[in-house]
Amino acid sequence: MKIGIVCYPTFGGSGVVATELGLELSKRGHEIHFITYNQPVRLELLSNNVHYHEVTVPEYPLFHYLPYELALSSKLVDMVKLHKIEVLHVHYAIPHAYAAYMAKKMLQEDGIYVPIVTTLHGTDITLVGSHPFYKTAVTFSINKSDAVTSVSQSLKEDTLRLFDIKNDITVVPNFIDLDKYSNSFKGCQRAMMAKENEKIITHISNLRAVKRVKDVISIFYNIQKKLPAKLMLVGEGPERENIEMQCQKLGISNKVVFFGKSNEIDKILCFSDLFLLPSETESFGLAALEAMASSTAVISSNTGGIPEVNIHGVSGFLSDVGDVEDMSKNAIYILSDENRLETFKRNARKEALKYDLHKIVPQYEAIYQATLSRCLTL
DSSP, X not given: OEEEEEOOOSSSHHHHHHXXXXXXXXXXXXXXXEEESSOXXXXXXXXXXXXXXXXXXXOOTTOXXXXXXXXXXXXXXXXXXXXXXXXXXXXXXXXXXXXXHHHHHHHHTTTOOOOEEEXXXXXXXXXXXXXXXXXXXHHHHHHTSSEEEXXXXXXXXXXXXXXXXXXXXXXXXOOBOGGGGOTTOTTOOXXXXXXXXXXXXXXXXXXXXXXXXXXXXXXXXXXXXXXXEEEEEEOOOXXXXXXXXXXXXXXXXXXXXXXXXXXXXXXHHTTOSXXXXXXXXXXXXXXXXXXXXXXXXXXXXXXXTHHHHSOBTTTEEXXXXXXXXXXXXXXXXXXXXXXXXXXXXXXXXXXXXXXXXHHHHHHHHHHHHXXXXXXXXX
């Protein structure tokens, strides 16, 4: 198939999943066209089966805000015609599904029918989409899609609760390339990161307030009072300065390493004993899954789709949002016994096996085929 993929080209979970999906589909023989305003961060290699088309938005004094949706829909029309794209897979309801529907209607004027598969990732529903300004457009975009998927059962339930949805929603969970998170990673020299007796705690996010990164620091502070430990923070965002100041006030700056943005998540996680994800909300918890694939136990909140990934008492523990004391207690419980820690780490890897991309990607292929088949009967 010739598949167009529209996503945000960023370090966020939706962009990562969309890019990894496209790359795996290309390996399975499909021709993939990424259509977005920047090359996706994990799209390192273009090939005969992988193409990138940049959406540019001309600047006109007339526009106070640049009309990205208009530029995107026009680009989609052009690329479908030029490359004979058969199906559009858009990640995020707005603006992507909205722009795809406009492109679809324009193409129909020329007798071209291209089905739209829309994947809901989270904030397009729970944060942006539920805002009164956007709710009507989001509802319209979902209902006008030819197929709709969500990355967790929790997100599906939120979508049905918040919007008047007529379409069926299929849960297709996020996935991971387990080969990239192998314990046999040869460059994993733990001594570079911490002393032999120190436990390594990790957090990866865009350091926004919704990730509750101040809780990450507080939990680690409690851990290091009981056990020798180091904290590895990966990512950039608006909360970084605040948590750097928090570390200084608590006197633990020498025990916290800020990596900033990184494309070597697998190498960082291979050192880790425990992963912290105390988020206010998560539609899935891809960062937790990446940690689990690296045989890292997880301490997390029990919000959104996280309980579908991090199994309480098996791969780690769940706590109520903001319950720093319970998360700290559970973290210390796991880390304080070497045999117990190893059991949780093995269990984490075992749970991650359920989300191997070789099991999940065929589900998307089946959805593409089904939408194309329905298209032929119209």
